[in-house]
Amino acid sequence: MQAERLLLDGVFKITPQKFGDNRGYFSEVFKAGWFRENVADVDFVQDNQSLSAEAGTVRGLHFQLDPFAQGKLVRCIAGSLFDVAVDIRLGSPTYGQWVGATLSADNGEQLWIPAGFAHGFATLEPDTVIHYKVTAPYSAAHDRGLLWNDPDIGIAWPEAALKNAVLSDKDRKQPRLADLPPSFHFSREETA
Template sequence: MPVVKTDIEGVVQITPTRFVDSRGYFSEVFKDAWFRENVADVTFVQDNESFSVEPGTVRGLHFQLEPFAQGKLVRCIRGALFDVAVDIRHGSPTFGKWFGCELSAENGMQLWLPAGMAHGFMTIVPDTIISYKVTAPYSAEHDRGLRWNDPEIGINWPEADNHMLSDKDQKQPFLRDLPTYFHFAEQETV
């Protein structure tokens, strides 16, 4: 599985190999030992899945506080979406910077986001399903967010006729108003 580092330390793209024949394909999308050796030595405790009917559906930007801070391994299993990580680790050389890429059922790409990232996505086509592994369970008490369209961050979201967001996501704070939740610590990367 090729691993491509991004400009944000710890955030990587992974594209599992597909073995294709006339029937379709086979792919190992996750192997614990391989992931620990090549990406991050973490334990996943929960798998989540989200279905969005309309293109332009935005979910995020979300994160959780310690002790429930989550690393996420994200993939799209139906349709296509634009997936985004925003570095909110104070002291990081990329604090407030974002990385985004298209994840689709067709390209099979995955995105790993360590704890300390705000995560969100926007669907590009109808009936899109995102699936992701997390390193900590959901905790409503520790759930936080960041404004999806904060001009200070300047995420270049795909064009959409209409952006659909939850009430909660429409009211998230701007980066400048976020308390210091995470501190950057240089991590061993592979």
């Protein structure tokens, strides 16, 4: 496996190695010891999976407050998607900035998004399946969000999402970054 630090401190793109032949391929997609040593010393408590039927489906930007703040290890197991992390740690030098990566069943890449970031994605193909590990269980009382197309953040979403975004009512009504109450605070110790 290979871990690549992205522009937002703590966010990584992970590329598992594939071993293929005429039968197909084999890939180790997660190893706890390797992940702790090379990415983050966390424990995962739950795996989630969702299917988005239409290309241009947008889910997010989502996060949970402490004590249920979630780190997410995201991968695409069918189709493809554009996955995004937004830094919402007050006091961070990259507060309000975003990074994104195209994840697909073909490329096998994964995105690690630690707690303190909002997460969202837009599907690039119909019948796209996302699978992700989380470090805390879902808590409706701690569930929060951020408007997916907030111009102050300026995410360069794929054209399919910008033209015909398929959204939940909840995601249409999320607050803009300027209206978001402080949710996380940046700490140098977290990034060391």
